Amino acid sequence: MNGMTIPDLVEAAAARHGERTFLTVDGTRRTYARTRTAAATMAGALAARGCRPGDRVAALLSNRVELVDLVLGCAWLGAVVVPLNTALHGRLLRHALDEARPRFLYVEEELAARVKETGYAGRVWVTGARQAPVPHTGKALDPHPSRPGDTAAVLFTSGTTGPSRGVRCPHAQFAWWGRNVADSLRLTSADTLYTCLPLFHTNALNALAQAMTVGASVVVDRRFSASRHWARAAETGATCVYVLGAMVPMLLAQPPGPGDRAHRVWRGLGPGTPGPLWETFRERFGVTLVDGFGSTETNLVIGSVPEDCRPGYMGTVRDGFEARVVDAGSACVPDGVPGELVVRTARAHAFATGYVGDPERPLGAWWRTGDRVVREADGWFRFVDRLKDCIRRRGENISSYEVETALRAHPDIAECAAFPVASELAEDEVMVAVVPRAGRSLEPAEVARHCAAELPGFAVPRFVDVVGQLPLTETGKVRKSVLRERGVSGATWDRHG
Incomplete structure (x- = not known):
């Protein structure tokens, strides 16, 4: 080739x-x-x-x-x-x-x-x-x-x-x-x-x-510098930017100013941008964020284009790739039902050959992504959660992504993360860590009340930590493993306390 x-x-x-x-x-x-x-x-x-x-x-x-x-x-x-x-x-x-x-x-x-x-x-x-x-x-x-x-x-x-x-x-x-x-x-x-x-x-x-x-x-x-991002985009003459993880809420948390639109950027790659932030981002900065699914192991399997985006959705399957949504036994689930995303490709060598130390995966093999998604009847895919981040409480599966989406609707929250911690009942409890916007303060009880107005009762966080910053990877993803290990501390607010 x-x-x-x-x-x-x-x-x-x-x-x-x-x-x-x-x-x-x-x-x-x-x-x-x-x-x-x-x-x-x-x-x-x-x-x-x-x-x-x-x-x-x-x-x-x-x-x-x-x-x-x-x-x-x-x-x-x-x-x-x-x-x-x-x-x-x-x-x-x-x-x-x-x-x-x-x-x-x-x-x-x-x-x-x-x-x-x-x-x-x-x-x-x-x-x-x-x-x-x-x-x-x-x-x-x-x-x-x-x-x-x-x-x-x-x-x-x-x-x-x-x-x-x-x-x-x-x-x-x-x-x-x-x-x-x-x-x-x-x-x-x-x-x-x-x-x-x-x-x-x-x-x-x-x-x-x-x-x-x-x-x-x-x-x-x-x-990345949230305060200098758009100035640098203007200085470089950029027409396209790349934003991941916490970068979108961090940019939106900056004070509005004339530099918000004083640049040539009109689109960007922003996988995983929550639906409510997508339109706010476009209105404020004049930038359309294109979503999609890809990983280090795969490629751009699912995606959209600037002229055809749907806020909160990753897009549709691209030519040369296949995607299914399956249950724990690898059986396909109906449209509208959450399950794990598995993908494969007909493009020669478009995916990784495997992990160091493992045998090579055969061409055309299905790759389990570890992402929980929903496929709609019209072929659009919506991200629900990482399987490892799913919270199981009172017989219900709770999406940490949906809890975080509700939290971001609070005007005083700049960044947030939802994750499971163990409860006394051998199941999960919902815990959140929230970062206030600059110059604002947050009361944990108010955070819980806000969530109660946005979420079903079983998904309302029991534990709330108000923190100065979240542990992030170099690409702006929240290290939830660090938050889970830290868990409930003496400074954590407990709704049942």
């Missing part, structure tokens, strides 16, 4: 778009032609240091040009890049290194001490203000003849519900991501994509593939 490896993407984009700007990151601007050269010379530099096709090269780097060069250089050489979450340290960093077993590790100077503490025995390269990066003085190599199904990267899942796992992502998976999301967002060569999401996760990495697919430009910032 021609055109379905990462070097194929790089070469085709360089041939078509040459001196057009592809990437702006960390103060560096790269044309498409210069990006091809950087990939080839990085591959040469890696080879000169003993790296060979199939070797795994881990990276503990923030959003900087060296990480982009490493991703593309490894793909060019036929090696496997393993970008690691820069927040990892101690036991969790050891876990990731033990899972991935890289031969080499490329790390920022400021993070090098963390690697030393793990006892990692492979070769370490350090980059930073006082350290030279892996030089691009190696001989420029021709691209390795990788196949579309060969592993290009090992990406770790977010670990929001348990230990993160390393996912084997083939070359063609990135090519399909680029095609599918570019089509869903209606991207063209006239677009500038702006992301502040980390390059060690699928979303930002695939923004690079989307740009290459259509010849667009992509601007990558180091981190």
